[in-house]
Amino acid sequence: MIKVMWFLKRAEHLSLEEFRRWWLDYHAADIAADQAPYLKAYKIDIRIDDDSLFTGKPASESPWDGIAEQWFETIDDYEAVYGRSDRATRADTLEHCSQFERLIVEEHSVLGLCGCY
Numbered sequence: 001m002i003k004v005m006w007f008l009k010r011a012e013h014l015s016l017e018e019f020r021r022w023w024l025d026y027h028a029a030d031i032a033a034d035q036a037p038y039l040k041a042y043k044i045d046i047r048i049d050d051d052s053l054f055t056g057k058p059a060s061e062s063p064w065d066g067i068a069e070q071w072f073e074t075i076d077d078y079e080a081v082y083g084r085s086d087r088a089t090r091a092d093t094l095e096h097c098s099q100f101e102r103l104i105v106e107e108h109s110v111l112g113l114c115g116c117y
Contacts, residue, residue, distance in 0.1 A: 001040075002078045005103045006068040011096050019065055020046050022096050027089070034089050035070075038077040043069040 010019035028044060035042075046066040072078040081087075093100060 001107070002072040002075060003105050003107045004070045004072070004078070005105055006070070007064045007101045007103070008066045008068070008093075008097050009063065009099045010065045011098050014096060016047070016049060016065060019096065023066060027092060027096070030089050030092065031068075034087060035081045038072055038080050039070055040073055040077075041069075041071040045069075 008023075010016065014022070023044060023046065028042070032039065032042060044066060045068075047062055047064070072081070
């Protein structure tokens with residue numbers, strides 16, 4: 001199993017709420033359609049508006065506004081998606097994000113309680 005984690009920072013012209021709506025209401029469906037049948041699971045985590053609720057300190061600006069996790073069965077499946085240069089979802093990402101970074105990881109379940117993929 002290949003797991004890819006994407007760290008995204010919203011574009012300057014977007015509020016966090018606008019970024020959240022774009023990603024969840026539009027971009028996620030486009031990713032799923034574009035990467036079928038190779039993409040096995042896709043999870044999105046978007047930071048909360050006010051993390052001071054948990055720290056008791058003023059909210060700090062994170063370098064990232066969200067994280068996406070993608071699972072592919074094999075390297076060939078990953079390459080079938082990311083080896084293409086004609087992906088419209090890339091242009092959409094560039095329009096809505098000021099920066100992004102990819103990290104390919106090997107996942108290790110420690111507790112196995114979450115029921116994740």
